[in-house]
Amino acid sequence: MTAxxxxxxxxADGALLYVGVTCDPCRRIAQHESGSSWYTQVASVExxxxxxxxxxxxxxxxxxxxxxxxxxxxxxxxxVSDHGFLCAEIxxxxxxxxxxxxxHGLKPSTIMQNACLNGKSWNAIVSGKDLTMGTxxxxxxxxxxxxxxxxxxxxxxxx
Numbered sequence: 566m567t568a569x570x571x572x573x574x575x576x577a578d579g580a581l582l583y584v585g586v587t588c589d590p591c592r593r594i595a596q597h598e599s600g601s602s603w604y605t606q607v608a609s610v611e612x613x614x615x616x617x618x619x620x621x622x623x624x625x626x627x628x629x630x631x632x633x634x635x636x637x638x639x640x641x642x643x644x645v646s647d648h649g650f651l652c653a654e655i656x657x658x659x660x661x662x663x664x665x666x667x668x669h670g671l672k673p674s675t676i677m678q679n680a681c682l683n684g685k686s687w688n689a690i691v692s693g694k695d696l697t698m699g700t701x702x703x704x705x706x707x708x709x710x711x712x713x714x715x716x717x718x719x720x721x722x723x724x
Contacts, residue, residue, distance in 0.1 A: 569621035570612050573628065574636075577608040583636040584628040586621040603636045617663040619673065658701045665708045669715070680707035 570590045574583040574597070582603060587593035590612050598604050615621040629637050662673045680703055 567618050568614055568616060569618040570614050571621045571624050571628070572613075573611045573634075574604075574607045575609045575611070576606045581628070581632045581634045582606055583634050584625055584632075585637075586618065586625045588618075601636070616667075617659065617673070620659045620663060623659055658704075661708070662704065665711075669711065676708065677704060680704035 567588055569586050569588055571584065571586050572590050572594065573581060576582055583597070583601075585593065590610075594610060597607075613624070615624065628634070629639075659673070662676050665671070666673055666676055
């Protein structure tokens with residue numbers, strides 16, 4: 566898992582100009598400064614770190630769909646743009662999967678392959694293209710069962 570920053574550019578009036586994600590905010594902001602015609606409007610930048618890129622991307626989709634920054638072109642027509650709750654649910658679900666993966670030494674894609682026998686893709690899920698409450702429910706049940714098994718194995722080993 567790679568820590569990833571969500572960054573937001575604002576103008577002097579506090580209007581949101583642009584939202585993006587990167588592992589290196591200083592480098593990415595410098596790229597905008599030298600290559601984006603709108604950068605002269607930027608008065609402030611906020612940076613928020615996430616434990617995993619997938620969570621940062623879900624947050625980026627939320628910010629773009631809910632706040633419609635003037636200079637973003639991507640994600641404006643994403644299926645999650647109609648309802649901010651779905652973006653928040655994707656981010657919460659992604660955080661659960663990433664946390665479980667850290668505890669058990671598993672990649673999110675491996676968790677989803679094991680939890681959902683219907684071939685749901687981790688990238689499709691966190692992009693909002695393929696998340697259903699059934700998928701999330703199956704994955705959460707699978708993770709709870711793995712946690713129970715690990716706790717039971719730990720108690721048996723301690724006895």
